[in-house]
Amino acid sequence: MTPPPAQQNGNGAAVESIHTPSAYGPKYADFLSRVDNFSIIESTLREGEQFANAFFDTETKIAIAKALDDFGVEYIELTSPAASEQSRQDCEAIAKLGLKAKILTHVRCHMDDARIAVETGVDGLDVVIGTSSFLREFSHGKDMTYITKQAIEVVNFIKSKGLEVRFSSEDSFRSDLVDLLNIYRAVDKIGVNRVGIADTVGCANPRQVYELVRTLRGVVSCDIECHFHDDTGCGIANAYAALEAGATHIDTSVLGIGERNGITPLGGFCARMYVANKEYVMGKYKLHKLRDIENLVADAVQIQVPFNNYITGYCAFTHKAGIHAKAILNNPSTYEILKPEDFGMTRYVSIGHRLTGWNAVKNRVHQLGLKLNDDDVKAVTAQIKELADIRPLNIDEVDTLLRKFHEDKKVGQESAAMSADDDEPN
Numbered sequence: 253m254t255p256p257p258a259q260q261n262g263n264g265a266a267v268e269s270i271h272t273p274s275a276y277g278p279k280y281a282d283f284l285s286r287v288d289n290f291s292i293i294e295s296t297l298r299e300g301e302q303f304a305n306a307f308f309d310t311e312t313k314i315a316i317a318k319a320l321d322d323f324g325v326e327y328i329e330l331t332s333p334a335a336s337e338q339s340r341q342d343c344e345a346i347a348k349l350g351l352k353a354k355i356l357t358h359v360r361c362h363m364d365d366a367r368i369a370v371e372t373g374v375d376g377l378d379v380v381i382g383t384s385s386f387l388r389e390f391s392h393g394k395d396m397t398y399i400t401k402q403a404i405e406v407v408n409f410i411k412s413k414g415l416e417v418r419f420s421s422e423d424s425f426r427s428d429l430v431d432l433l434n435i436y437r438a439v440d441k442i443g444v445n446r447v448g449i450a451d452t453v454g455c456a457n458p459r460q461v462y463e464l465v466r467t468l469r470g471v472v473s474c475d476i477e478c479h480f481h482d483d484t485g486c487g488i489a490n491a492y493a494a495l496e497a498g499a500t501h502i503d504t505s506v507l508g509i510g511e512r513n514g515i516t517p518l519g520g521f522c523a524r525m526y527v528a529n530k531e532y533v534m535g536k537y538k539l540h541k542l543r544d545i546e547n548l549v550a551d552a553v554q555i556q557v558p559f560n561n562y563i564t565g566y567c568a569f570t571h572k573a574g575i576h577a578k579a580i581l582n583n584p585s586t587y588e589i590l591k592p593e594d595f596g597m598t599r600y601v602s603i604g605h606r607l608t609g610w611n612a613v614k615n616r617v618h619q620l621g622l623k624l625n626d627d628d629v630k631a632v633t634a635q636i637k638e639l640a641d642i643r644p645l646n647i648d649e650v651d652t653l654l655r656k657f658h659e660d661k662k663v664g665q666e667s668a669a670m671s672a673d674d675d676e677p678n
């Protein structure tokens with residue numbers, strides 16, 4: 253059951269939509285905020301390949317790349333060509349597709365990886381190295397002086413090939429702030445296109461993100477990319493806080509797939525940004541294609557789209573409780589911040605359960621073209637509740653009940669009319 257969005261409230265008065273561009277955007281003008289002007293670096297084909305179930309053959313990678321390009325993401329990031337021979341060939345194949353999105357590949361901060369990557373035909377390289385004491389000690393074993401020297405060599409090399417280059421510190425939030433600012437300053441000085449902050453372990457909260465990005469914004473003049481893992485559920489909120497503080501690029505993956513439980517999901521990020529500035533987001537991205545892209549990726553990695561997924565989860569636009577249903581039917585903005593039709597989705601008001609109310613049932617009665625007055629609808633609602641106290645009813649069962657109630661009423665009226673005729677004196 254998908255009632256049309258009401259344009260009027262219950263009294264017939266015009267309702268002002270709350271879906272205005274920035275009703276839930278920044279409250280005051282902030283000249284550094286990039287909430288209204290950001291780019292997505294879509295990393296399903298890099299971070300997403302690090303998801304436990306992921307194996308993308310070339311054909312699947314191409315299908316995902318084309319779908320993301322059509323959706324409108326600005327960048328598509330691919331697994332390092334140093335990972336395997338097939339990964340290298342896939343970089344070449346996707347770089348050759350001539351997509352609108354820029355194609356990046358993601359490499360360690362090492363000349364060997366950079367040399368392989370620049371030959372693949374991609375538009376740019378995302379270079380990364382761990383800067384936290386954990387990673388310096390237990391991953392690559394290099395100190396900050398070595399890392400800085402290596403970063404400058406690799407960035408200069410990539411620039412000399414005319415490619416876009418980003419330098420990122422892995423595990424940024426557990427790195428020393430002075431170390432971080434020093435290395436970012438050094439690569440900014442030699443003309444890196446972007447620096448990246450990565451919450452590799454998902455430990456950061458929005459306030460910490462805001463503070464680090466805001467500090468960095470005052471130190472470098474290049475763009476700032478951010479990458480947030482979702483281990484503690486802050487992936488989307490952190491991305492938003494980063495943009496508020498002046499970050500320019502956000503990493504996403506479809507359904508959030510990535511190492512462990514993944515990163516900022518593309519769909520959830522779009523939902524958040526739509527609420528901040530609907531016109532901007534709808535102007536850039538084909539939001540109605542989200543569901544197809546998610547299904548494509550879910551099939552490829554053999555998972556179901558979660559029931560509570562942002563926008564496309566099966567109950568994302570289902571309203572159940574009677575109080576909600578009544579208000580939604582009068583004006584969807586009462587309980588919806590996202591308009592389902594903007595995402596190619598439909599609203600559903602569920603009535604076959606004991607939390608329903610007569611207003612929701614009345615709406616169904618009208619949809620079925622049945623003529624029942626308010627007292628009738630209240631009576632049949634009581635019947636639905638009584639039955640639904642035993643088990644929920646599906647919509648066919650509800651419809652059968654409503655039709656039977658209507659039929660019984662008609663029969664009752666007809667027999668009453670006939671006996672009235674019989675009683676009339678001849």
Ligand SMILES: CC(=O)SCCNC(=O)CCNC(=O)[C@H](O)C(C)(C)COP(=O)(O)OP(=O)(O)OC[C@H]1O[C@@H](n2cnc3c(N)ncnc32)[C@H](O)[C@@H]1OP(=O)(O)O
Binds near residue numbers: 511
């Ligand atoms: C947080 C992230 O998600 S970062 C991106 C992660 N992506 C990947 O790992 C891509 C897939 N990886 C691979 O295919 C492989 O790990 C390769 C090809 C990159 C390296 O493989 P191997 O040479 O067999 O090394 P292995 O994976 O065991 O260890 C990582 C090596 O990279 C080094 N390293 C780790 N991070 C970096 C870095 N950012 N920059 C330079 N070197 C690094 C480590 O010191 C280690 O070197 P070692 O061979 O001297 O021990």
Ligand SMILES: O=C(O)CCC(=O)C(=O)O
Binds near residue numbers: 299379420481
């Ligand atoms: O390159 C980056 O910025 C991020 C790398 C990564 O996946 C991470 O640190 O979690």
Ligand SMILES: [Zn+2]
Binds near residue numbers: 299452479481511515
């Ligand atoms: Zn990551």
